[in-house]
Amino acid sequence: MAGNLSQVDMNAPVTPDAAQTLTWVQRFSVGYEYPVVFTADLFSPDNPVLIETLCRLEAGRCHRCLVFIDDGVLAARPGLADDIRAYADRHRARMTLAADPIPVPGGEKIKVELHFVEDMQRKLFEHGIDRHSFVIAIGGGAVLDAVGLVAATAHRGVRHIRVPTTVLAQNDSGVGVKNGVNVYETKNFAGSFAPPFAVLNDIEFVEILPLRDRISGMAEAVKVALIRDRAFFGWLERNADALVLFERPAVAYMIRRCAELHMHQIAHGGDPFEFGSVRPLDFGHWSAHKIELLTKYHVRHGEAVAIGIALDARYSVLAGHLQPGADERIAATLEHLGFRLWHPVLDKRDADGSLAVINGLEEFRQHLGGELTLTLLTDIGEGLEVHAMDHSLVEQSIAWLKARAEGK
Ligand SMILES: NC(=O)c1ccc[n+]([C@@H]2O[C@H](COP(=O)([O-])OP(=O)(O)OC[C@H]3O[C@@H](n4cnc5c(N)ncnc54)[C@H](O)[C@@H]3O)[C@@H](O)[C@H]2O)c1
Ligand SMILES: [Zn+2]
Numbered sequence: 001m002a003g004n005l006s007q008v009d010m011n012a013p014v015t016p017d018a019a020q021t022l023t024w025v026q027r028f029s030v031g032y033e034y035p036v037v038f039t040a041d042l043f044s045p046d047n048p049v050l051i052e053t054l055c056r057l058e059a060g061r062c063h064r065c066l067v068f069i070d071d072g073v074l075a076a077r078p079g080l081a082d083d084i085r086a087y088a089d090r091h092r093a094r095m096t097l098a099a100d101p102i103p104v105p106g107g108e109k110i111k112v113e114l115h116f117v118e119d120m121q122r123k124l125f126e127h128g129i130d131r132h133s134f135v136i137a138i139g140g141g142a143v144l145d146a147v148g149l150v151a152a153t154a155h156r157g158v159r160h161i162r163v164p165t166t167v168l169a170q171n172d173s174g175v176g177v178k179n180g181v182n183v184y185e186t187k188n189f190a191g192s193f194a195p196p197f198a199v200l201n202d203i204e205f206v207e208i209l210p211l212r213d214r215i216s217g218m219a220e221a222v223k224v225a226l227i228r229d230r231a232f233f234g235w236l237e238r239n240a241d242a243l244v245l246f247e248r249p250a251v252a253y254m255i256r257r258c259a260e261l262h263m264h265q266i267a268h269g270g271d272p273f274e275f276g277s278v279r280p281l282d283f284g285h286w287s288a289h290k291i292e293l294l295t296k297y298h299v300r301h302g303e304a305v306a307i308g309i310a311l312d313a314r315y316s317v318l319a320g321h322l323q324p325g326a327d328e329r330i331a332a333t334l335e336h337l338g339f340r341l342w343h344p345v346l347d348k349r350d351a352d353g354s355l356a357v358i359n360g361l362e363e364f365r366q367h368l369g370g371e372l373t374l375t376l377l378t379d380i381g382e383g384l385e386v387h388a389m390d391h392s393l394v395e396q397s398i399a400w401l402k403a404r405a406e407g408k
Contacts, residue, residue, distance in 0.1 A: 032195045036175050042202040043083040045090040053198045054095055066098045066129050068147050070139025072106030073165050076208040098127040110146045111181040120150045131155050138163040141173040148179025152194035159197040165205035167217025171258035175199050193273045203252055214246055215338040216302030221258040223309055227283045228261050230381025240336040277370040280383050284308035290360025294345045306339035314397040316377040342405030346398050358391055
């Protein structure tokens with residue numbers, strides 16, 4: 001406890017002097033625990049994962065569920081709503097659907113038009129979802145973020161189960177504790193930290209993704225391997241072919257290990273709700289966010305992160321932190337996975353002649369709040385926190401990316 005502040009003492013006499021300043025410290029802690037399950041064919045009637053999840057805290061009840069489904073998932077798997085109805089019917093003693101599964105727009109659209117949040121909130125109200133009911137979101141990271149915000153704010157928080165359906169959502173965003181939507185043209189301006197009730201990852205969902213999205217989410221695995229797990233990076237390097245071919249054992253391992261490293265950081269990194277300015281999981285992200293913005297999100301998050309990783313790896317070498325050659329190895333692995341480590345927007349200059357992407361540094365500082373804190377590399381598997389970047393070395397790193405892309 002800080003200084004000489006005292007906690008509330010119920011036995012202490014009430015001070016007779018009302019004019020005297022009195023400071024108490026209210027203190028309690030709340031533990032969080034949620035299962036992250038990896039399964040296949042989640043809605044097969046014989047798969048016990050969902051029903052066991054619903055019954056985890058209150059075994060004897062019939063649980064009411066409201067299900068939102070990403071319309072991109074529905075387009076790729078039109079029978080999904082029927083499968084969910086059949087599942088609920090099979091387990092009708094222990095679960096009931098408050099309404100038919102509700103399709104919602106997939107992708108960033110659901111996060112940029114605020115009325116979708118209100119529409120979904122209204123559905124919860126109309127169908128009588130209370131703090132013991134469940135809101136289940138099936139979709140990519142964008143749908144999980146928007147439904148997560150709805151669930152976190154309705155009745156000040158109802159039970160929320162995430163069913164992530166993209167590689168990025170299964171190995172990164174879906175296992176975390178954040179939600180949010182974009183307001184005032186600012187990503188995730190309105191959002192909260194709200195751990196889910198459970199996360200249920202079904203490998204079959206990622207297998208129906210278009211090729212581009214299958215690859216895109218793998219950048220987060222490279223990212224977390226580079227800052228936390230040298231052996232995992234070596235595994236990614238050796239298994240790039242199997243990953244590109246989307247062979248199930250390799251993809252399943254990549255997703256699980258990446259999710260595990262993210263979960264470990266959240267649970268043991270000392271700052272799950274991000275009160276500080278240190279975000280090791282945002283390695284490679286300062287330029288990625290700017291590339292996404294400058295390209296009006298035509299570049300996928302993972303594609304931008306792949307460029308950001310290569311840029312920061314090269315910068316780490318130029319700044320003398322990382323041994324020469326490691327940058328080449330990292331870039332080659334990303335390329336082997338199918339990433340193109342260049343976009344013409346990297347060449348864009350602002351009116352004052354500076355590279356537009358470099359302004360991403362200040363925007364990243366604002367995004368973190370407080371002091372600019374970035375992660376670079378001292379070795380494969382080892383991150384280093386820095387508080388500034390040399391603009392001319394950033395320019396040289398970008399020139400290196402361009403020369404590689406042009407085969408020079
Ligand atoms: N909350 C967090 O901690 C966190 C972390 C990282 C990223 N995010 C957010 O995640 C979002 C990106 O998520 P994403 O990469 O999962 O993409 P996405 O949610 O934008 O989805 C991309 C596209 O894929 C479709 N789709 C989803 N699953 C599918 C499937 N199985 N088959 C076919 N199509 C499918 C969607 O309809 C959409 O059109 C961003 O909004 C980002 O801000 C959140
Ligand atoms: Zn990311």
